[in-house]
Structure formats: C-alpha cells, structure tokens
C-alpha cells in the first residue's frame with residue numbers, strides 16, 4: 001500500500017472514474033472489482049481499514065448452516081460457492097475448518113441437523129467447476145461429505161469435551177479466516193490494479209464533482225473528483241445523504257444489532273475443530289479454534305450506542321460463558337477471558353422490534369438520483385458477489401464492455417513457511433504465523449525483522465506477532481496508531497487484551513514512533529490513547545466491574 005501522504009496527494013489532485021466510500025470488506029471488494037475492469041478508483045475509509053464490522057465477525061467463510069432453518073437456500077448456495085472460490089483464490093488465508101455437532105448418552109445425532117447437512121453437502125458441489133476441473137488438479141479444495149463420527153473421534157477433535165464422554169457426532173466442513181487480513185489482501189490486489197486509498201478520510205457529502213471529504217488527521221477539507229460514487233459504509237450506509245436514500249430508494253431506518261464474541265486460552269477450552277454449542281431456546285453459538293485461542297460467540301441483541309466503538313455487552317458475555325460452561329463442563333469465569341469484541345449487523349427497523357428484519361445477510365443495492373450506488377448487507381463470505389453486483393450496475397449504466405474478473409484474480413500469494421529465510425531472534429512459531437497472515441509478503445516482513453535485533457522480537461512474550469510487523473504496518477499498511485496495530489494489523493487486542501496495557505503497548509508505540517518520528521512524550525500520549533481505546537472497545541472483561 002502506498003504511503004498515506006502520497007495517497008492524499010493523489011486523492012486531492014487526480015480525477016477518478018469511481019470513489020468508493022468505506023474500507024471494509026465490501027468497499028475493498030468494489031475497489032478491486034472496478035479497478036480490475038479498468039476503472040480508475042479511489043477508496044477512502046473514515047477510521048481505519050476494516051475498523052467496522054469487517055474486523056468483528058465470527059471469522060467464518062461459510063454457507064451458514066443455520067440459515068437453512070429459514071429455507072434461505074439461495075443465500076446458502078451462493079455463500080457455499082463463494083467459500084469454494086475463496087479457498088482457491090486465497091489458500092493461505094481462507095482455510096478449511098472441521099466442525100462437530102456432538103451427541104451424548106448414546107442419543108442419535110439430531111436428525112434435523114443431518115437433513116440440513118445433507119442439503120449443505122449437495123449445495124457445496126459446484127457441478128460445472130467439478131466437470132471442468134482436471135483430475136490431477138489438486139489446487140482446489142473440495143469438502144468431504146458430512147459424516148457421523150464416534151465418541152472417540154469427537155474427543156480427538158474437541159478435547160475440551162473429554163469429561164462429558166460424547167457418544168457420537170456429526171462432522172462437517174466450513175472455512176475460517178482472519179477477517180481483517182482478508183480486507184488488507186483484497187485492498188492490496190486493488191492497489192495492484194491502480195486503486196488509490198487512504199484511511200482516516202471521511203466523506204461528508206456528495207458534490208457535483210464527486211465527494212467532499214475531510215482528512216481526520218489534519219482536519220483538512222478537500223474534494224475527491226470522481227464520476228461515480230459507491231457507498232459501501234455498512235451499518236453507516238443511511239448516514240451518507242440520508243434524505244436521498246430514505247426518500248428515493250425507500251431505505252428503511254437501519255437499527256444495529258450487536259453480536260459479542262470472547263476469546264479464552266486454548267488450555268481452558270482445547271479444540272482441534274470447531275463446535276456448535278447449544279445456548280438455550282433453540283439458539284447456538286460457535287466454539288472455534290482461532291489463532292491459538294478459542295473463540296466463543298456470537299449473540300444478537302439491539303444496540304443503540306456509539307457505532308465507532310462497540311463494547312462487548314456484559315450480559316452477552318455471561319450468556320456465552322454460561323453456554324460454553326454447560327456444554328464443555330467447565331467453570332470459566334470472566335477473568336479467564338483473553339479478549340472480547342463486538343460488532344453490529346444492520347436490521348431494518350419497522351418501529352415494532354418484533355417485526356424488525358435482519359437485512360445483514362441479504363445484499364441490497366440502491367441507486368439514487370445523485371447517481372450514488374449504495375451496497376450494504378451481505379456477509380464477509382459473499383463480498384465478491386456484492387462487489388460484482390455494484391460494479392455490474394456501473395458498467396451497465398455507462399454501457400462499458402468490462403466483464404467481472406475477480407473470480408480469477410488470486411488474493412495474495414501463498415508461501416511455505418519452510419521457505420522463509422531464518423532471521424536471528426525470530427521465534428520458530430512466527431514463521432508459520434507470518435506465512436498464514438501475509439502469504440508471500442512474509443518475506444518483506446522478515447526483511448524488516450533483519451534490520452534491527454529488537455524488531456525480530458515478539459510484541460507479547462510467547463505469542464508469534466513480531467515488532468517487525470509494527471514497522472511494516474507503519475510503512476506499508478498506513479497504520480497510524482497503537483490501536484491500528486493491536487486490533488487490526490495483528491489481532492493481539494482480541495487475543496491477549498490483558499497483557500497489552502503497559503510493556504507491549506509501549507513497545508508498539510516506540511516501534512511506530514521510530515517510523516513516524518515521535519518523541520518520548522508523544523509515545524506516552526499514544527500509549528494513553530490506546531488505553532482509552534481499549535476501554536471504549538471493552539476488550540478486557542473484569543468480574544468486578546460488571547453489574548451483579
């Protein structure tokens with residue numbers, strides 16, 4: 001990614017075919033799709049890339065087994081095909097994950113779940129691609145059919161269940177990712193096709209020449225000249241030109257609903273595969289192995305607070321812990337939570353909460369009189385389809401001959417961790433983690449690690465993330481704050497929130513400061529800023545601060 005300053009120069013002086021508002025997965029996808037079709041593209045993000053819902057998901061690239069309950073067959077089928085494509089386009093980033101639905105006390109595994117899994121299997125098969133694929137081509141993942149497994153196999157996959165002696169279970173397959181890294185990887189590809197992007201630039205209005213924007217770092221106001229505008233601002237979508245959207249496209253008021261997740265150590269809840277955990281009232285949560293921790297969630301409750309910082313809800317945290325404790329036979333307390341986060345999905349408010357509709361799963365495209373195209377809803381998994389929908393509309397109204405190409409554009413490049421050059425001081429575990437996070441660009445991170453001994457050190461002792469990643473994030477990924485690094489360039493804020501307060505946060509601030517020319521007081525101010533952000537995000541859950 002080019003430096004932010006250079007991007008700002010280009011944004012304020014060049015003229016673009018398209019400006020994309022919003023740097024989550026949808027905006028990133030639109031930027032890539034349009035740039036690959038020959039459009040000159042600008043993208044701006046008011047906070048940091050992926051700072052919205054795209055860093056706060058369950059990290060699954062999946063069809064969504066539970067949507068089958070509502071007979072959303074088209075939606076599930078579409079997501080399953082996208083899942084298949086993403087594993088092929090980004091094998092280092094979108095990885096197959098085994099999931100288990102256990103049964104106990106010799107009960108048969110739930111037959112309804114079995115019916116759903118049969119459908120899931122059938123819909124996973126892309127017949128055309130299957131036919132076209134050469135037999136010796138093993139580059140493409142093809143999930144096995146689900147099957148019933150024995151109690152012993154369940155325990156092998158879910159060691160945390162050993163005490164409950166499961167007697168059988170269903171095994172099926174989905175995929176998992178690091179949502180933020182997916183956004184950065186798609187943005188990186190968009191840039192390869194010429195897109196120009198900057199974070200901390202907020203679009204405040206549409207103007208005849210394009211959009212008016214403000215640089216949130218300097219406060220400078222400027223116009224980005226562009227023939228077309230795509231509004232990819234997720235749950236903020238109805239805040240840009242609200243009258244136009246509500247009156248012309250009849251977009252109902254978006255009422256956010258909060259989903260909370262927590263992480264705990266893999267010793268507390270050891271998992272090799274993911275599990276579907278019953279949570280009462282016919283609802284369930286996921287328990288997933290993720291980046292060396294166990295990720296538990298999610299929930300779904302009304303939220304009326306600040307959209308820029310969405311803390312985990314204490315009641316939701318209790319609900320998640322209760323479900324996990326009952327299922328795994330554990331006694332987890334809030335003090336054992338290694339990190340908590342929450343995100344919002346858009347619901348259409350009808351005024352009557354019982355009748356509000358979840359639009360988050362369905363992609364919606366609105367075109368209004370200013371020409372702005374708003375694309376919202378959908379899933380992380382289906383971002384490519386959403387982007388295609390928006391750019392197809394642009395191409396159609398401009399009568400261009402520019403077919404979508406994103407189904408054949410690799411997202412990053414995988415690398416074998418064993419092929420990475422060894423750098424003195426870099427812990428063994430880091431090579432695998434770097435390869436999974438950056439793919440081939442891990443070589444570049446290691447080049448930074450080799451510059452100075454301290455950059456080869458981990459940010460948090462015992463975890464693989466390196467201080468070199470901080471310098472790399474500042475130079476190549478427009479990271480400006482400690483929070484940018486701890487929440488998004490790495491995921492330490494979600495995985496080790498309690499350990500970051502002093503030493504690691506200061507180490508990150510110092511490494512950022514070395515890149516950005518900060519003096520001692522500025523470094524301290526940035527550490528304080530991180531503490532405030534960590535509190536606003538509710539990353540650390542404390543028993544004593546919670547209502548009784």
Ligand SMILES: Cc1cc2nc3c(=O)[nH]c(=O)nc-3n(C[C@H](O)[C@H](O)[C@H](O)COP(=O)(O)OP(=O)(O)OC[C@H]3O[C@@H](n4cnc5c(N)ncnc54)[C@H](O)[C@@H]3O)c2cc1C
Nearest residue numbers: 022024025026046052053054058060203234259379380381
């Ligand atoms: C709890 C939860 C769990 C989920 N789990 C999954 C899952 O496991 N798998 C899956 O496929 N999907 C999942 N989803 C859905 C998925 O996360 C979202 O569909 C997706 O991240 C939405 O991306 P987006 O780019 O549309 O929105 P966002 O990621 O919110 O991006 C919008 C961006 O626009 C920026 N912005 C807003 N206004 C402006 C402005 N005026 N100027 C400039 N920028 C602006 C914001 O700062 C933000 O970064 C989950 C959703 C939730 C809430």
